[in-house]
Amino acid sequence: MAKQQSGIDIDLGNRCSQIAYGWAKKTFDFRPQSSGSPVKGLDGAFSNVMDFHGVKIGMSSDGIGTKIELAERTGIYDTLGFDLIAMVADDLAANGLETVNLSNILDVDFLDDRVVDRLMKGLYEAAKFARITVTGGEIAELGNRIGGWGKGMHFNWGATGVGVLPPGNEVIDGSKVKAGDAVVSLKSRGFRSNGFSLLRKIMRENFGENWHLEPYEENCTWGEKLLLPSLIYSPLITDLLKEKLSIHGIAHITGGGIGDNLARVLKVSGFGAHLDNVFDPLDVMLKVQELGSVDDEQAYRLWNMGNGMLLIVDKAQVQSVLEFVKGRGYQAQKAGEIIPQAKIELQSRGMKRKTLVYEVE
Amino acid sequence: MAKQQSGIDIDLGNRCSQIAYGWAKKTFDFRPQSSGSPVKGLDGAFSNVMDFHGVKIGMSSDGIGTKIELAERTGIYDTLGFDLIAMVADDLAANGLETVNLSNILDVDFLDDRVVDRLMKGLYEAAKFARITVTGGEIAELGNRIGGWGKGMHFNWGATGVGVLPPGNEVIDGSKVKAGDAVVSLKSRGFRSNGFSLLRKIMRENFGENWHLEPYEENCTWGEKLLLPSLIYSPLITDLLKEKLSIHGIAHITGGGIGDNLARVLKVSGFGAHLDNVFDPLDVMLKVQELGSVDDEQAYRLWNMGNGMLLIVDKAQVQSVLEFVKGRGYQAQKAGEIIPQAKIELQSRGMKRKTLVYEVE
Numbered sequence: 001m002a003k004q005q006s007g008i009d010i011d012l013g014n015r016c017s018q019i020a021y022g023w024a025k026k027t028f029d030f031r032p033q034s035s036g037s038p039v040k041g042l043d044g045a046f047s048n049v050m051d052f053h054g055v056k057i058g059m060s061s062d063g064i065g066t067k068i069e070l071a072e073r074t075g076i077y078d079t080l081g082f083d084l085i086a087m088v089a090d091d092l093a094a095n096g097l098e099t100v101n102l103s104n105i106l107d108v109d110f111l112d113d114r115v116v117d118r119l120m121k122g123l124y125e126a127a128k129f130a131r132i133t134v135t136g137g138e139i140a141e142l143g144n145r146i147g148g149w150g151k152g153m154h155f156n157w158g159a160t161g162v163g164v165l166p167p168g169n170e171v172i173d174g175s176k177v178k179a180g181d182a183v184v185s186l187k188s189r190g191f192r193s194n195g196f197s198l199l200r201k202i203m204r205e206n207f208g209e210n211w212h213l214e215p216y217e218e219n220c221t222w223g224e225k226l227l228l229p230s231l232i233y234s235p236l237i238t239d240l241l242k243e244k245l246s247i248h249g250i251a252h253i254t255g256g257g258i259g260d261n262l263a264r265v266l267k268v269s270g271f272g273a274h275l276d277n278v279f280d281p282l283d284v285m286l287k288v289q290e291l292g293s294v295d296d297e298q299a300y301r302l303w304n305m306g307n308g309m310l311l312i313v314d315k316a317q318v319q320s321v322l323e324f325v326k327g328r329g330y331q332a333q334k335a336g337e338i339i340p341q342a343k344i345e346l347q348s349r350g351m352k353r354k355t356l357v358y359e360v361e
Numbered sequence: 362m363a364k365q366q367s368g369i370d371i372d373l374g375n376r377c378s379q380i381a382y383g384w385a386k387k388t389f390d391f392r393p394q395s396s397g398s399p400v401k402g403l404d405g406a407f408s409n410v411m412d413f414h415g416v417k418i419g420m421s422s423d424g425i426g427t428k429i430e431l432a433e434r435t436g437i438y439d440t441l442g443f444d445l446i447a448m449v450a451d452d453l454a455a456n457g458l459e460t461v462n463l464s465n466i467l468d469v470d471f472l473d474d475r476v477v478d479r480l481m482k483g484l485y486e487a488a489k490f491a492r493i494t495v496t497g498g499e500i501a502e503l504g505n506r507i508g509g510w511g512k513g514m515h516f517n518w519g520a521t522g523v524g525v526l527p528p529g530n531e532v533i534d535g536s537k538v539k540a541g542d543a544v545v546s547l548k549s550r551g552f553r554s555n556g557f558s559l560l561r562k563i564m565r566e567n568f569g570e571n572w573h574l575e576p577y578e579e580n581c582t583w584g585e586k587l588l589l590p591s592l593i594y595s596p597l598i599t600d601l602l603k604e605k606l607s608i609h610g611i612a613h614i615t616g617g618g619i620g621d622n623l624a625r626v627l628k629v630s631g632f633g634a635h636l637d638n639v640f641d642p643l644d645v646m647l648k649v650q651e652l653g654s655v656d657d658e659q660a661y662r663l664w665n666m667g668n669g670m671l672l673i674v675d676k677a678q679v680q681s682v683l684e685f686v687k688g689r690g691y692q693a694q695k696a697g698e699i700i701p702q703a704k705i706e707l708q709s710r711g712m713k714r715k716t717l718v719y720e721v722e
Contacts, residue, residue: 009472016477016500020467023481024495027488035525036461038496048496050462052525055396055416059523061464061499066506100397101411103422105466105519106381111370116377120384127388134385135399135409136521138422139377143558144508145427145517156506158466160497160521162420164396164413197504 039171049095049171056165058097062087063158064193069200070227072149073212077115079229080157081122083193085130086230087254088161090309093237094250094265096172097163102127103136104159109146111139112153119157130232132161169241174249174268174312181248181338182318186236187279187331188308190228194255195302199226202292216284225284233309236328240311245321249312253304259358260301262310262344266360272343275336279306280349289351296350305350312338400532410456410532417526419458423448424519425554430561431588433510434573438476440590441518442483444554446491447591448615449522451670454598455611455626457533458524463488464497465520470507472500473514480518491593493522530602535610535629535673538699542609543679546696547597547686548640549669551589555616556663560587563653577645586645594670597689601672606682610673614665620719621662623671623705627721633704636697640667641710650712657711666711673699 031037039049039056049058064083071077089099104123106116116139127134148154165171191199203211203222212223233252241247249265251258258275266272281289281299285306289299299305313321318334325332339345342360347353392398400410400417410419425444432438450460465484467477477500488495509515526532552560564572564583573584594613602608610626612619623634642650642660646667650660660666674682679695686693700706703721708714 012472012474013500013502016472016474019474019478020481020498020500023478023485024498026485027493027495030489030492031461031494035459036494036523038494050494050496050523052413052416052418052461053528055413057413057418057523059420059462059464059497059521061466061497061521063466063468063499063501065501066503068506098396100392100413101420103420103521105422105424105521107424107468107517107519111373111377113373113377113380117380117384120381124384124387128391131391132388133392133397133399133411134388135411136420136422137381137385138424138519139374139381140424140426140517140519141374141558142427142517145429145515147505147508154506156468156501156503156517158468158499158501158519160420160422160464160466162397162411162418162523167414197502 049165056171058092058095058163059160060088060091061158061160062091063156066196066200067193068155068157069149070223072152072154074223074227076227077118078122079227080119081126082229082232084123084157084159085126085132086232087193088159089130089132089232089234090252092161092163093234094252096169096241097165098238099130099132099161099163099234101135101162102132102159104134104157106139106155106157107142107146108139108153108155109143110153111141115153126232130234166241172247172250174265176248177266177269177271177312177338179271179338179340180315181312182315182334183273183275183336183338184311184313184318184321184332185278185307185335186233186309186325188304188306189231190282190284191226192230192254192304192308198292198302199288202288206291231308236325236330239328240324243324245317246314247311248314251310253308253310257301257303258307258346259344259356263358263360270342272339272341272360273336274339274345276347277333278335278346278349279333281305286351296348296352296354297356299350300346300348300356310335410526417532419453419456419524420521421449421452422519422521423452424517427557427561428554429516429518430510431573431584433513433515435584435588437588438479439483440588441480442487443590443593445484445518445520446487446493447593448554449520450491450493450593450595451613453522453524454595455613457530457602458526459599460491460493460522460524460595462496462523463493463520465495465518467500467516467518468503468507469500469514469516470504471514472502476514487593491595527602533608533611535626537609538627538630538632538673540632540699540701541676542673542699543676543695544634544636544697544699545672545674545679545682545693546639546668547594547670548692549665549667550592551643551645552587553591553615553665553669559653559663560649563649567652592669597686597691600689601685604685606678607675608672609675612671614669614671618662618664619668619707620705620717624719624721631703633700633702633721634697635700635706637708638694639696639707639710640694642666647712657709657713657715658717660711661707661709661717671696
């Protein structure tokens, strides 16, 4: 299964990530007993959390991939900031960290000040939503090292967030997960910033080069529909943790889908999950699946399929969690429960409903 | 002077930076009285330093621009890590912050695991030199959004560093600079990661498309010479600050050269500088100047011209600083002094020695 339908070689990607992590890990002892040393987890593994004179801080970097092409195609540039902050802050939130600062790097081929203005306005609005300060930024003009769609300014956009562990809290690393815990799903509102290589391929094959102009529904093109910005969960998680509810694990559903991202959380405890009531995919996801004849296995690996974040909570607190989340305007439902076996059984709700099984290892 | 010889529009670049900063600044009050709020300086302006429950932390993002093309041309990939850490950590060092953690984002068109391995090995070695832990990383496959030279894997590489203010120290923001202070220059060992657009243009015009293969000296091509990695000053500055010497201001000489970077430090105090004894440019810089008929004004704006960092120190401590720096294996000399007038007078040492004057404003 080396090559996916999208043309991305998953095995090579994993190998490169392992190479990078291997070299990075050798740096972890460059700061013994001094500020900024990585914190060890219960199992002796390092987390991405560092200790600064007792204050625990994490940092996380990510970009928004080829979703940017949708902005180039539609000329709508002021929503990508939500995708960028979602990718970064929701990864930190999954460890129980409150993202407080963000620094971004915008690589462009050449500058268009009107586009830069729209991008940064969107980042501002997303930062307001997420209660984050944008305290750093860099714009680099890289000429032909940057490409993209059409004639306008092309760019790639990444960011690093810094999150702090609220004093008195512990890092959420999945170590407290136990059989019988409930899994609560938080609904997504569209595609996030992953799986766009296959999305674009399916669109092109079905509608030709200018697929983004194709109507999706009244007053909305396919381009606009696929561009819809990510919902940011980070401020919700921050507030939820203040309620002192027992959140044992959090999975942010990005590339790799529910399978990979939930397995990463579960492998600390060695438990598994039975998920028979996840949210249905959004209509647009089902339509894309149909257009591309994408099976549920792949759809659930590449896309969030309606579930942007999964919370593992003490079963006695499910109702409290659901009510709190709904009170904040997000949609949530109990999606399943933690089981003793080290596997994830997911009742898919894509084109062909079936049971997808992932090993927790 | 909108268009430079390199084809980069400096005014447009500054306008875009102002736009980005304008939006970012509006986010600074999203965290009133809570952790992660930006620290105000003496003049009421915000610094890039945030307060986390009393611990002061800064973050800085940067990339290595088009110097990457030199790695693609020479096939030498394990030195760029030094450039990346230099760009990030030396910016933090200029505020008196000790860089402790780094997170990097590598954008590629397609993956070559051998190249990724060499890049990450170089990052590891640079991190070891700089005593930094690499605690985050992201590799993104972006297909035709990334371009470069030749047939191999193309990439862009950026990073964000987190630095901590050593307890008991103050942020170095130039506010303590006073007339009569000495300016000490730290010698560079080559081009850093800026001004490469013009460098490449000059090379191409003189030696054709395969200019990197042209011999520079025995056993060294022009490609290898221009690729030489940046010297990282950050660990030196950290140790220097432990000596409790009075460092009043630090300028990291990157894009904009001595003029822009020193002026930024001086504008807090309103003083200026008279620099009549900076280091001579390295031979390679003089040769490039000659090949491209680059005047001293532009050379000193685009390149470090032999001076990678300037320290403003109490004049009574110049000898102690020089001795300490030399004891650590770096080269330093007194380059001039702080003057009451708000201007920088620089005796250039390029092809045409002359006095360059920059306003401090």
